[in-house]
Amino acid sequence: MTTQQLHEQILQKKSFLCVGLDPDLNKIPQHLLDTEDPIFEFNKAIIDATHDLTVGYKPNTAFFEAYGIKGWMSLQKTINYINENYPDIFTIADAKRGDIGNTSSMYAKAFFEDLNFDSVTVAPYMGKDSVEPFLAFENKHTIMLALTSNEGAFDFQTLNTNGTELYKQVLETSKTWKNSQNLMYVVGATKAEYFADIRKIVPDSFLLVPGIGAQGGSLSEVCKYGMNDKIGLLVNSARAIIYASKGTDFAEKAREEALKVQKEMEEIINTKF
Numbered sequence: 001m002t003t004q005q006l007h008e009q010i011l012q013k014k015s016f017l018c019v020g021l022d023p024d025l026n027k028i029p030q031h032l033l034d035t036e037d038p039i040f041e042f043n044k045a046i047i048d049a050t051h052d053l054t055v056g057y058k059p060n061t062a063f064f065e066a067y068g069i070k071g072w073m074s075l076q077k078t079i080n081y082i083n084e085n086y087p088d089i090f091t092i093a094d095a096k097r098g099d100i101g102n103t104s105s106m107y108a109k110a111f112f113e114d115l116n117f118d119s120v121t122v123a124p125y126m127g128k129d130s131v132e133p134f135l136a137f138e139n140k141h142t143i144m145l146a147l148t149s150n151e152g153a154f155d156f157q158t159l160n161t162n163g164t165e166l167y168k169q170v171l172e173t174s175k176t177w178k179n180s181q182n183l184m185y186v187v188g189a190t191k192a193e194y195f196a197d198i199r200k201i202v203p204d205s206f207l208l209v210p211g212i213g214a215q216g217g218s219l220s221e222v223c224k225y226g227m228n229d230k231i232g233l234l235v236n237s238a239r240a241i242i243y244a245s246k247g248t249d250f251a252e253k254a255r256e257e258a259l260k261v262q263k264e265m266e267e268i269i270n271t272k273f
């Protein structure tokens with residue numbers, strides 16, 4: 001999927017919501033546990049209930065890998081289900097990969113070719129040769145961690161290095177890499193006050209923004225400082241949507257929560273554009 005197609009979908013749905021698919025067998029409704037693949041059944045119901053309100057789905061691979069081979073199969077069924085039934089929706093494998101070049105190439109093949117995700121998250125710590133193998137894939141997107149939503153972001157990412165914060169250096173340097181047009185960046189919604197500075201460095205890039213909902217970030221603050229003239233944001237919420245109910249009405253309640261966020265987004269889009 002191209003960023004232009006993503007932008008068009010945002011305008012059409014009046015939504016830049018990305019629903020996080022973080023299935024946890026301890027949290028999903030009891031009645032699903034008797035099915036052959038509870039994780040897939042849970043995801044499928046959430047997807048069917050929210051697909052018209054969201055432009056993206058972000059399965060976090062940890063929530064699948066934790067269940068071994070069965071979990072990996074649930075991930076494959078989930079991405080296939082989205083691609084077959086809702087092919088316009090942008091998909092993100094939140095896997096936070098990155099390694100020496102030949103290993104990164106294999107990670108890129110796994111997520112872009114085998115699983116056919118539109119994008120994958122990567123960590124920037126190992127530098128240019130660890131990220132460029134991902135960038136080589138046409139119409140696939142590499143979403144690099146810039147300033148994350150957690151408290152630990154202040155341990156390294158905001159450290160002053162050569163007169164500038166490390167996350168800013170990461171953003172600047174990444175722009176010089178081959179095929180950097182395929183980069184997007186993760187910036188936490190809990191760090192809204194940093195968005196204006198980030199936009200000075202990457203004015204046109206899409207930002208994936210986790211941290212509204214369960215982590216307490218403010219959607220309006222993120223939009224105030226982080227939106228560009230093409231919106232340029234994908235705002236993720238997982239727990240607040242997918243675990244809105246533990247009962248048989250979980251998909252319906254997830255839709256209600258997604259609708260609340262979409263309505264807020266629609267209002268922001270209508271006011272700004």
Ligand SMILES: O=c1ccn([C@@H]2O[C@H](COP(=O)(O)O)[C@@H](O)[C@H]2O)c(=O)[nH]1
Pocket residue numbers: 020022060094147148149150186187188210211212213214215236237238239240
């Ligand atoms: O900085 C980051 C990067 C990734 N995440 C991931 O996003 C979701 C957030 O889930 P919520 O339930 O909406 O809090 C989750 O998969 C994280 O691993 C992040 O939160 N912050």
